[in-house]
Amino acid sequence: MDDMNFGNNEFEKKEPVSGNDTNSNYQAAGGNEFNANPYNEGEINEFNANTDTFSEAVEVTSQGGPSDIVQVSSVEAVSYNNTRSEENSGNSYGSNPGDSMKKGTFYTESVKKPRKTRNPSILQLVIVAVVSSMIGGTIVGSYFQFLAPAVQPSSKSFFSNFIGSSDNSNTSSGTNENAGTIKKVEIVQTEDSAVTAIAEKVSPSIVGIRVTYKTKSFIFDMSQEGKSEGSGIIIKPDGYIMTNYHVVKAAAESVRGSNAKLEVILPSQKDKPYEADIIGGDEKTDLAVIKINATNLPAVEFGNSDNLKIGELAVAIGNPAGLEYMGSVTVGVISGVNRTIPIDDGKELRLIQTDAAINPGNSGGALLNSKGQVIGINTAKIGENGYEGLGFAIPINKAKEITDSLMEFKYVKGRPLLGIESDPNFNEEVAKQYDVPMGVLVAQVTPFSGAYKGGIKAGDIITKFDGKAVKSVEEINELKVKHKPGDTVAVVVYRDGETLTLQVQLSEDKGVVKK
Structure with a gap:
């Protein structure tokens, strides 16, 4: 739109002063000049600002005269809709040209400029970082203090699965199987230790054995009474007991000599000994089986002595120094396996070595693993000066083979x-x-x-x-x-x-x- 006519004034479009001038200037025929936005040429949108006021400075240029600045203040906006005023048939907003100048001789449009965003200063970044660290530290500390103990079992399972999957991926890619492997070792503290539980489980099955015998003195033709004591293990609820042959040897040899009395003392009935019979004995392996007339006895559980590893927990239960210290518990580890030591008559035994204290009276007692299973029969100790912590036990796999044969055939069959x-x-x-x-x-x-x-x-x-x-x-x-x-x-x-x-x-x- 090149020409505009408002009321009695005709305006002409002026060329922009420079290339950066984005507005079009219009010269009124009566000498007044004003500026209009070119993006809405010829458009006058309906608006109603009856309650709004605005202030605008308008530069009015008179032909041949100096520039005057007319301050239009608190101009009351007029509602219009591209129609002529009912009060004036001309293209004006009022009957008075001066009123037209005051009310409608200029064009304006409201345009919101984009707000400039200020870049954050270094001080603001530091403050945000410090506050974030404080909040993060508080959250992490609260997690480990309160939430972690509650979710430990589930998180433990999750991380175990996660680690396992990582190991599998390493293996499948052809890298070292141990590369990246993480072993998690957890020590669980409980009210009762493992040794306490083992002792509670097995102690009722470890019995005392006492042999009393008489010997004759050829000098004065007098008899003297002797006594030996040891340990035994209940292997069947109906009264079968495993022990060392040397524990009952005096009673076994009484067949060919003077009478001897063989008794078994149960931990639950120390004041009521049971008389026992020898079922069978094998001097070569130093094993024997005896029996008492009783039922519903607590029999032991057998482990596997072939799978023993050096360093495993080893618990010995027996009667060191006799029945006075009945049911004593000592603790150590498996110090060695397949140890060969000489015994009487040039014979040798292949035994388990342990540093759990084994003393006279422990013979025939049980050596146990961490599950409370019998893995050996305590049988010997090196008691020379300068030696300590060298105890030995017959592996239970071999002992069970011998005692099973003794119970069935009264001797070791097939030898x-x-x-x-x-x-x-x-x-x-x-x-x-x-x-x-x-x-x-x-x-x-x-x-x-x-x-x-x-x-x-x-x-x-x-x-x-x-x-x-x-x-x-x-x-x-x-x-x-x-x-x-x-x-x-x-x-x-x-x-x-x-x-x-x-x-x-x-x-x-x-x-x-x-x-």
Whole structure:
């Protein structure tokens, strides 16, 4: 729109003064100039500002005269809608041209300018950071103080699964399986320790064993009473008890000598001993089974001694120093496995080593794992000066195998027997002295044994057994256990300057011990 006509004034469009002038200037025919926004040329929107006032400074330029500044203040806005005033038929807002100047001779439009956003200062950023840290610290501290204990079980399970999935991803990618692995070790504090629970569980199953016997004095033809005490383990509710053979040896040998009394004392009935019978005993493994006439006894639970690891918890329960200290509990660890120690008559036992205190009287008691399961039968201790914490126990897997056989057959079934006793004083020096070959000197032959039937005699020197040269009973036993009763073995002996080869059929060892 180039021309505008308001009332009696005609306006002409003036060219912009410069390229940056975005408004169009209009020159009134009567000499008045005003500025209009080009974006709404020719548009006069309806508005009603009856209650609004505004103040605007208008520059009025008269033709040929100086510029005057007319202050229009508190001008009352007039409502219009692109129509002519009913009071004036001309294109004006009033009958008076002066009124037209005051009320409608200029054009205005309200435009909101965008507010300028101020960049935050460094001080404001520091304040925000400090306040955020304080709030964050308060929230984290409150979590660990109050919320973490309540959600620990569930969070523990979540993180365990998360860690596990990470380990699987490492493995599947072909990297080191241990790379990134996190092991979480948790020590749970409870009111009762593991040892307390073990003692409570197993102590009722550990009994006291007492043997009283009489010995004769050949000098004064008088008898004296002796006593030995040890420990035992209830292995069946109907009165079967496992112990060491040396604990009941005096009662076992009473078959061939004076009478002996074998008694069992239960922890719950210390003032009421039970008389016991020997079911069977095996001196080679130092194990025996006895029985009392009782029912509903608390039997122990067996563990697996083949799976023992060095450093595992080991708890010993027994009667050290006799029944006065019945039910004593000592604690240690598994110090070693498959330890071989010598026992009487040149025999050896393969045992568990522990530093749990084992003293005389503990023999026949239980060595237990962290679950309260029996893993060994306490049997020996190295008591020499300068040694401490060297206790030994028979592995329960071997002990159970022997005692099961004793309960069923009264002896260890399937064990081959040669049937000789050797002279331990015979050695290489003696052999050279008498100019005889080195071997095993037979001191005695068991009647009706394989050696007896095969022709072996006392005084023979066994130089070979089953085709192998031998110089000790232990070497014969190692070869013998590879056979079963009934097998025939070639035995080479030196007798009176001759070397003989005898065919010996091994018999079965029925070392029955029964009262």
